[in-house]
Amino acid sequence: MSYEKVDVPEDGEKVTYDKEADELQVPDNPIVPIIYGDGIGKDVAPVAQKVLEKAAEATGRNIEWMRVFAGESAREKYDENLPDDTVDALREFRVSIKGPLTTPVGAGFRSLNVALRKKLDLYTNMRPTYYLDGVPSPVKNPEEMDMVNFRENTEDVYAGIEWEAGTDEVEQVREFVEDEMGYDSTIHDGPVGIGVKPITEFGTKRLVRKAINYAIENDRDSVTLVHKGNIMKFTEGAFRDWGYELAEEEFPEQTIDEDTLWEEYDGEAPEDKVVVKDRIADNMLQQLLTRTPNYDVLAMPNLNGDYLSDAAGAQIGGLGIAPGANIGDGRFLAEPVHGSAPKHAGKDKANPSAMILSGKIMLEHLGWEDAAQLVHDAVEQQISSKRVTYDLERQVEGGEKLAASEYADEICERIDELA
Numbered sequence: 475m476s477y478e479k480v481d482v483p484e485d486g487e488k489v490t491y492d493k494e495a496d497e498l499q500v501p502d503n504p505i506v507p508i509i510y511g512d513g514i515g516k517d518v519a520p521v522a523q524k525v526l527e528k529a530a531e532a533t534g535r536n537i538e539w540m541r542v543f544a545g546e547s548a549r550e551k552y553d554e555n556l557p558d559d560t561v562d563a564l565r566e567f568r569v570s571i572k573g574p575l576t577t578p579v580g581a582g583f584r585s586l587n588v589a590l591r592k593k594l595d596l597y598t599n600m601r602p603t604y605y606l607d608g609v610p611s612p613v614k615n616p617e618e619m620d621m622v623n624f625r626e627n628t629e630d631v632y633a634g635i636e637w638e639a640g641t642d643e644v645e646q647v648r649e650f651v652e653d654e655m656g657y658d659s660t661i662h663d664g665p666v667g668i669g670v671k672p673i674t675e676f677g678t679k680r681l682v683r684k685a686i687n688y689a690i691e692n693d694r695d696s697v698t699l700v701h702k703g704n705i706m707k708f709t710e711g712a713f714r715d716w717g718y719e720l721a722e723e724e725f726p727e728q729t730i731d732e733d734t735l736w737e738e739y740d741g742e743a744p745e746d747k748v749v750v751k752d753r754i755a756d757n758m759l760q761q762l763l764t765r766t767p768n769y770d771v772l773a774m775p776n777l778n779g780d781y782l783s784d785a786a787g788a789q790i791g792g793l794g795i796a797p798g799a800n801i802g803d804g805r806f807l808a809e810p811v812h813g814s815a816p817k818h819a820g821k822d823k824a825n826p827s828a829m830i831l832s833g834k835i836m837l838e839h840l841g842w843e844d845a846a847q848l849v850h851d852a853v854e855q856q857i858s859s860k861r862v863t864y865d866l867e868r869q870v871e872g873g874e875k876l877a878a879s880e881y882a883d884e885i886c887e888r889i890d891e892l893a
């Protein structure tokens with residue numbers, strides 16, 4: 475592959491993929507594309523990069539970074555938002571990491587984050603929410619939080635099928651819905667915006683498959699399907715039904731439903747069974763707070779997953795800490811839960827932990843468990859020391875406020891000490 479405006483590191487090697495075995499082959503010096511992103515991305519991404527590099531070196535490897543561009547930096551370099559160079563690099567080198575990218579509200583270009591997920595078919599958005607020692611939290615028992623959110627990443631209202639009020643197109647759709655589909659008098663008169671919410675059996679089943687496999691491989695107790703199927707029967711309701719169907723079809727020995735749990739096991743699931751259950755999304759959002767220990771792996775359509783991952787993150791220190799990753803077959807793009815937080819941009823103050831811990835998921839994905847553990851331990855030690863960025867300092871008694879770069883430097887020192 476040739477690139478117009480990015481330099482491919484000479485010394486690195488490619489991560490490759492064995493499709494049949496669904497396995498990556500990872501050299502000790504992989505080329506890893508990185509997008510710094512917009513807003514605070516430019517603060518947190520370079521310092522997170524240093525931490526990840528340090529953990530790789532401490533375990534005898536080397537990451538050969540390949541800087542690629544999207545959003546503001548791409549507009550400057552290429553005069554476009556998402557150049558082919560970037561998409562091609564993420565496709566070719568398979569495992570990569572990105573900071574947040576800004577999306578304008580109400581008009582302008584569509585989300586570049588969503589575009590990347592769709593172009594690379596990164597159909598799972600995995601966002602683990604877990605407690606780190608010493609993290610300040612608005613809840614009484616934050617240590618109870620240990621959930622992994624599997625969010626469908628390519629469809630739902632994020633498919634981008636919508637029509638703007640006042641256009642001929644939206645009036646055509648209104649006419650079709652009212653006259654041909656029989657929804658007369660359902661839409662108020664006057665300007666209207668209309669969107670379409672596709673949820674497919676294919677998209678649902680491949681996401682739920684990933685969630686159940688994850689639960690089995692990581693010894694998790696349950697997978698909860700989170701939907702609003704009482705209201706959106708044929709989209710969110712179908713998500714729930716296809717989710718149960720998939721569990722029955724493909725995991726009959728490894729999973730049980732909640733009825734079976736109570737009827738046959740009196741509420742105590744055997745060690746080797748994953749309980750598949752479902753909850754309506756509004757109820758689930760309050761149960762995150764009130765029944766935290768009852769939930770484990772969660773699987774849900776795109777919009778529910780977007781809302782729920784920020785809400786869950788708030789219970790364990792906030793968005794400055796919440797990590798994530800986009801995963802497809804043989805492709806992976808780590809990315810924090812948070813956005814570009816424009817008001818904090820360029821001040822070297824935003825918390826880089828979410829980006830660092832997203833990188834930790836990337837290290838795990840590369841099979842570098844030892845490096846990932848070093849990152850986890852060093853971040854946890856740093857937070858426990860109360861020498862933290864502004865977002866945590868304002869919640870911690872006796873805390874000391876550090877710049878993002880100072881905070882990351884201290885994490886690097888801790889990695890040296892721990893290695």
Ligand SMILES: NC(=O)C1=CN([C@@H]2O[C@H](COP(=O)(O)OP(=O)(O)OC[C@H]3O[C@@H](n4cnc5c(N)ncnc54)[C@H](OP(=O)(O)O)[C@@H]3O)[C@@H](O)[C@H]2O)C=CC1
Pocket residue numbers: 514518573574575576577578587793794795809810811812813814815816823824825826828865
């Ligand atoms: N994947 C992506 O790239 C995403 C992109 N976005 C985009 O980002 C832009 C801004 O979105 P917005 O809704 O403001 O949400 P953001 O997640 O960017 O920020 C919301 C608030 O969360 C806190 N926060 C977020 N990140 C950090 C951090 N690293 N350290 C400390 N605090 C943090 C800040 O709170 P406080 O000010 O209280 O300290 C901030 O004001 C939008 O264009 C949106 O579309 C949004 C989400 C994901």
Ligand SMILES: O=C(O)CCC(=O)C(=O)O
Pocket residue numbers: 575576577585586587588780811813
């Ligand atoms: O793409 C965006 O700008 C927002 C996406 C988002 O909030 C998310 O993926 O969590």
Ligand SMILES: [Mg+2]
Pocket residue numbers: 780781784811
């Ligand atoms: Mg979000």
